[in-house]
Amino acid sequence: SQQGEEDPQALSIQEGENATMNCSYKTSINNLQWYRQNSGRGLVHLILIRSNEREKHSGRLRVTLDTSKKSSSLLITASRAADTASYFCATGLGGGYQKVTFGTGTKLQVIP
Amino acid sequence: DVKVTQSSRYLVKRTGEKVFLECVQDMDHENMFWYRQDPGLGLRLIYFSYDVKMKEKGDIPEGYSVSREKKERFSLILESASTNQTSMYLCASSKRDTLTYEQYFGPGTRLTVT
Numbered sequence: 001s002q003q004g005e006e007d008p009q010a011l012s013i014q015e016g017e018n019a020t021m022n023c024s025y026k027t028s029i030n031n032l033q034w035y036r037q038n039s040g041r042g043l044v045h046l047i048l049i050r051s052n053e054r055e056k057h058s059g060r061l062r063v064t065l066d067t068s069k070k071s072s073s074l075l076i077t078a079s080r081a082a083d084t085a086s087y088f089c090a091t092g093l094g095g096g097y098q099k100v101t102f103g104t105g106t107k108l109q110v111i112p
Numbered sequence: 113d114v115k116v117t118q119s120s121r122y123l124v125k126r127t128g129e130k131v132f133l134e135c136v137q138d139m140d141h142e143n144m145f146w147y148r149q150d151p152g153l154g155l156r157l158i159y160f161s162y163d164v165k166m167k168e169k170g171d172i173p174e175g176y177s178v179s180r181e182k183k184e185r186f187s188l189i190l191e192s193a194s195t196n197q198t199s200m201y202l203c204a205s206s207k208r209d210t211l212t213y214e215q216y217f218g219p220g221t222r223l224t225v226t
Contacts, residue, residue, distance in 0.1 A: 004154075031213060033213060033214070033215075035215075040200075040220070041219055042116070042202055042204075042217030042218050042219045043155075043202070043204075043215075044217070045215065045216075048212060048213055088155065090215075092213055094210060094213075095210065096208040096209060096210060097143065097162045098143075098206075098213055099143075099145065099157060099160050099168075099170070100213070101157070101171075102147075102154045102155040103154055104153065104154040
């Protein structure tokens with residue numbers, strides 16, 4: 001069964017606004033990643049947060065992790081049309097042989 | 113630049129055919145993965161491999177097999193294609209370390225089985 005569920009499934013905002021998407025998962029994890037997928041292409045890694053971290057930043061991205069609620073959020077600030085894509089969270093248990101479980105994704109549309 | 117390539121972007125096969133999907137990575141990664149992606153279901157892991165000739169079943173291995181004879185190449189095989197295997201197939205690779213866990217993806221193969 002899917003580990004991660006994302007919310008909302010789809011989001012449409014104006015350029016310059018902030019976009020927030022959420023990921024909830026069911027069991028304990030070691031780390032959580034966020035990926036972006038442009039239409040019909042492969043996924044690109046955005047950011048990783050470990051279970052002992054609460055918040056991480058990378059450029060216009062801010063990720064939070066609340067292990068007590070088993071949830072994470074991805075905030076994209078000052079969105080651009082080029083941010084239009086699907087965003088997926090992926091949870092992992094750690095270790096060198098780690099495999100991850102992907103969520104169902106949030107489809108973000110940024111209107112110029 | 114890490115590069116993961118897949119043999120075809122689009123593929124059309126008939127029911128019952130044997131189908132080979134090839135994936136090659138050029139970064140000496142130990143781990144390789146095959147996923148399928150369907151609308152509303154996200155990515156689901158079919159098989160993964162953490163070393164040459166090693167393979168582990170993922171969440172949905174039924175109807176698929178894999179082969180990893182060389183470190184850089186990981187093949188997905190549909191022994192007898194069926195219409196419910198129509199999907200986007202994504203290959204990925206990652207290093208065996210605990211620093212980044214980042215997976216690098218190929219562009220995907222959109223397979224249609226008629």
